[in-house]
Amino acid sequence: MLTNLGYTIDKQSERIALPLPMSAVYNKPHFVSQFISLHRDSTQPTLVTQLLTTTLPNVSAEYWILYDDNNRPVACAGANTVMSDNSVGYVGLFEARNEKAGTIVLKAATEWLRREGVRQILGPVNLTTWLQYRLRVDTDEAPSMSFEPRHPEFYQACFAQAGFVKAADYYSTFFHIDSIIDGYTNYTRGETLDSIHLGIQFWNTLDFASSLSPERHPDLTPQDDVAKRIYDLSIELFRGKELFDDGFSRQNHRQIVLNDMISRHQVDNASLLDLSSFIVDPQNGEDVGYMACWVEDHDTLVLKTVGFVPRVRKSKVFALALVETMKRARDVWGCTKVACALMNENSAAISERVGGKSVRHVYRLYIHRPVPPVVHSEQSQKHQEAQAAETPTLPEASLKSTKCSSNSSTAHPASPSPSPLNTGSLQKRQQDMRLQMYWNQQRQKALALRSRGHAMARL
Known part of the structure; x- marks a missing residue:
């Protein structure tokens, strides 16, 4: 792992800057500690610990830390393949002190995924889209929500x-609560959930706490198992949709997603249980939708997740459930504002047509398509080996010294020195380096020619 992965050379100082893969010299607790020292409130430290101690099925993962000359962490990143499709990879858990350091660890992560055979990389995604992903790109300081990412512009x-x-x-989108209630009330024209033969069941009437650890509560009824009902509905609502990881287990959901939701100090857990609800068909007791929402900062209703099964979507169930929940938040909890969280462009536009002018926060998902490794003919390989034998290479000893020098990764001479490796290994190393540099150039040329619309279409 301490080969040419992600290396860069500073032309002024001629010193190598190498982000170290965690599996080479670190363990996960060490990575967590370095991430916490770098993070800018974009991810809770407790959530990062849970992420890295949880086993995700069918996933290969690696993590990098970059240090400066004073042995201080200046950037970190993680990369992993996707549970449901190993040809797709994620880059996430990214934090950096400056632009140069951040670029170095991202390049190391994308190069590792390329070598793993990944053909499409999305980022930033923290291991799975069930958790925090996307980059905050607007500059509005307020309002804000506890779970949304906060990133510097660079x-x-x-x-x-x-x-x-x-x-x-x-x-x-952020609205005044009265304006959006009036907008949806006008749209529903006097209809109610009862009139379309559906009911609402708030979580505070159920045993939410026991559902987080069902193995300790064998008498837990299916109706009271809130965690299972949320998970099953999420799978039904989002399976098959782009970016959805349906390999994320029910246990992962309970231990990470729900526990993170109730552990945030900004979230009023009493309001979470009082305002979140299931929409139920009373004729058969079937869940047809759910809403996860809560109060933050004493006056803001955060609508985090709202979803309904296809057979009821053509009704006005969305608007009716929202109106009932928002009135409850205003009258019982004293909310004056509403935050409709993490929507696509179409949903954001609809909410603004109903609720009027809003403050928008913008989050961006990026894509990168690495050029796959090329298998050369035998003649071509012999030619490159001959060239490699005539060209100086970075010494293995220089790279290995990274592991033994107080974890510092930015002060290693790039000049040749005696190496214990045999000639064949050195030639292979040089060949890898030349190929990497060539394909990096080709990738940059291809990206320069690819339009933004083309990238969206191929996603």
Whole structure:
């Protein structure tokens, strides 16, 4: 793992800057500690710990830390293949002190995924789209929500320089609660959930706490198992949709997603249980939808997830459930604002047609398509080996010294020195380096010719 992966050479100092893969010299707790020292409130430290201690099926993953000359962490990133499709990879858990350091770790991550055979890379995604992903790209300081990412502006340049282009933008919209209630009330024209033969069941009437650890509560009824009902509905609502990881297990969902939701100090857990609900067909007791929402900052209703099964979507169930929940938030919890979180462009536009002018937060998902490794003919390989034998190479000893020098990764001479490796290994190393540099150049040329619309169409 300490070969040419992700290396760069500073032309002024002629010193190598090498982000170290975690599996080479680190363990996961160490990576977590370095991430926490770098993170900018974009991910809760407790959530990162849970992420890295949880086993995700059918996933290969690696993590990098970059240090400066004073042995201080200046950037970190993680990369993993996707559970349901190993030809797709994610880059996430990304934090950086500056643009140069951030670009270096992102390039290391994308190169590792390329070598793993990945053909499409999305980022930033923290291991799975069930968790936090996307980059915050607007500059509005307020309002804000506890779970939304917060990133410095130079992160956009890091992704661009690492070969990423925009895949899609997502939005959160903020309204005055009375304006959006009036808009949806006018749309529903006097209809109610009862009139379309559906009912609402709030979570505070169920045993939410026991559902988080059902193995300790054998008497838990299917109706009271809130966690299972949320998971099953999520699978039904989102399976088959782009970016949805349906390999994420029910246990992963309970231990990470729901526990993270209730552990945020900004979230009023009493409001979470009082306002979140299932929409139920009373004739057969079937769940046809759910809403996950809560109060933050004493006056803002956050609508995090709202979803309904296809057979009821043509009714006005969405508007009716929203009106009932927002009135409850205003009258019982004193909310004056509503945040409709993480929507696509179409949903954001609909909410603004109903609720009027809003404040928008914008989150961007990036895509990168690495050039696959090329298998050369035997004649071509012999020619490159002959060239490699005549060209100086980075010494293995220089790279290995990274592992033994207080974890510092930015002060290693690039000049040749005696190496214990045999000639064949050195030639192979040089060949890999030359191929990597060639395909990096080709990738940059291809990206320069590819239009933004073309990238969106291929996603």
